[in-house]
Amino acid sequence: MKQPCVYIMSNRRDGALYVGVTSNLVQRVWQHRSGEASGFTRRYGLHRLVWFESCEEMTSAIEREKQLKAGPRRRKVALIEQTNPEWRDLFDDIVG
Structure with missing residues (x-):
């Protein structure tokens, strides 16, 4: 099922951030996690x-x-902390 999404990936709390867009969030996050997504x-x-x-x-x-990409880092951090203050990995939530 195609569902357009904007997402943020990180390596740890207050770590590096990546903002992306996809029509298949589960597949795209799996690509990032498995190293198939090249680059940053x-x-x-x-x-x-x-x-x-x-x-x-x-x-x-x-x-x-x-x-989101054009905005300051503090806005991205605020978005994350509104719904995910522990910065936990949400992958299991979208798969299960």
Whole structure:
């Protein structure tokens, strides 16, 4: 099932952050966790899904991703801590 999402990956609490967009969150997070996703997430070991937001359309997900990437780090941290103050990995929540 395709569901546009914006998501944030991290390696630890207050660690490096990666903002991405996808139409298949489970598959994309698995790619990050398994090292199939090249680049920044592999280099910094960003295996934890710490935040995500579903969108109605891919165009709105892309706009939200751009908004988050352009904003300061403190806004991303605030988003994470609103719903996930322990910065736990949410992957099991979306799989199970």
